[in-house]
Amino acid sequence: MAMMSLRIPVLLIHAKIASRDIRSKSDFKGGLMDWKKERNPLGYMLGFFLIAYFLPVGWNRFDNAVFEALFLLKEYAREHVLTCLLPAFFIAGAISVFLSQASVMKYLGAEAKKVVAYGVASVSGSILAVCSCTVLPLFAGIYRMGAGIGPATAFLYSGPAINVLAIILTARILGIELGIARAAGAVVFSIVIGLLMHLIYGKKEHERTIAAQTSGSHDDVSRPLWQTTLYFASMVGILIFANWGKSDSDSGLWGIIYSWKWIITGGFSILLGLILTTWFNVKLWKLLIVAAAITASAVTLPGHPVIAFAIGLIGFSIVLTNGNRETRSWFDSTFGFAKQIFPLLFAGVLIAGALLGRPGHEGLIPSEWVSSAVGGNSIIANLFASIAGAFMYFATLTEVPILQGLLGAGMGKGPALALLLAGPALSLPNMLVIRSIMGTSRTITFVSLVVVMATISGIVFGLFSG
Secondary structure (H helix, E strand, C coil): HHHHHHHHHHHHHHHHHHHHHHHHHHHHHHHHHHHHHHHHHHHHHHHHHHHCCCCCCCCHHHHHHHHHHHHHHHHHHHHHHHHHHHHHHHHHHHHHHCCCCHHHHHCCCCCCCCHHHHHHHHHHHHHHHHCHHHHHHHHHHHCCCCCCCHHHHHHHHHHHHCCCCHHHHHHHHHHHCCCCCCCCHHHHHHHHHHHHHHHHHHHHHHHHHHHHHHHHHHHHHCCCCHHHHHHHHHHHHHHHHHHHCCCCCCHHHHHHHHHHHHHHHHHHHHHHHHHHHHCCCHHHHHHHHHHHHHHHHHHHCCHHHHHHHHHHHHHHHHHHHHCHHHHHHHHHHHHHHHHHHHHHHHHHHHHHHHHCCCCCCHHHHHHHHHHHHEEECHHHHHEEEEEEEHHHHCCCCCHHHHHHHHHHEECHHHHHHHHHCCCCCCCHHHHHHHHHHHHHHHHHHHHHHHHHHHHHHHHHHHHHHH
């Protein structure tokens, strides 16, 4: 018994020691697991520290690049967001809510007749005449509604590329040869790129279009085609005439339209208001309050029509959010596009501004590098022009004076055409958003097709133009 009484405390001591060893081992393993979890945050912290430590603040080119990024962002916000991007968001939201999915599939679906699908895609793009960023919400709208990747990417390219005024200015300022080549190349590009995208991804896209049809059809919208057409025409009219560019001459048709642009925009706005109160059951008194606020702003600040336009957008948004189920769905869809696209666009504009600067200004990449790399008609010169154009951000029509300066600095005509065919249709902000809509692989393929075709076109044009 005495021996047993002595063994019990000894066993208890051994048990405590063993449990302590087990606990210490588990604590050690737990510590290793915690260390694994903390590796990524530690790496981010270390990376941020190294960036901050070696930040080249004080180097003139870096400081200038930061300012150029901010200046380009400011210019983009002032020139494009209110009159271009926000109306495009509302049109995209309307497409996803009110447009019959059967209509989208009939004219732009993967199974639609090729002549009809690519004809509609290229023509609608040329009518809109928007920049590479404004076309994105519209592209996202028809793509999510089930449009085939071929017609959708044809529309994506044609919107910014087949700009009638830009082609006319190109012919007038840069020469008739470049103007004709740009017009023909843009039309052919939109169709060929769409067909190639369909050929590469057609089978995979079939599953997506079937899923789009079954996930949420909008065919229950019981409105005649002429009403839907007039409804979208009123919004497209606002988008087009609010962004109508100034011509060199005030006497021509283009100059006359420019002098009346805000009156015409107001007319389309009134038409949209009548449509909303007649067919969408929006209360008339709400629209009248918005109209009164717009009129008061236009009368008080006649030299700042954009302020009146901004007031109209704010009032319009309030009317939609306080309306019926249809109008609330319209605004929700519009806001969904804005949440997805805005951050990527702004980030892309900042990066593009820092790297390449604004027209006439320099970023991190010296302009001499660009001008020296695009002389002659070599494959390298055309390829460089295509890639540089693809990543630069061109506001509508700004590519013409930029190319005028580059041609004066010795740029070849072939690289000039390559830049004209790749630049307006693509930009770094544009690529970031396209990736979020249709994925990395399809985006890389689309961009690569544009760059390769622009390069080949530039080489051929350079050989024949001498």
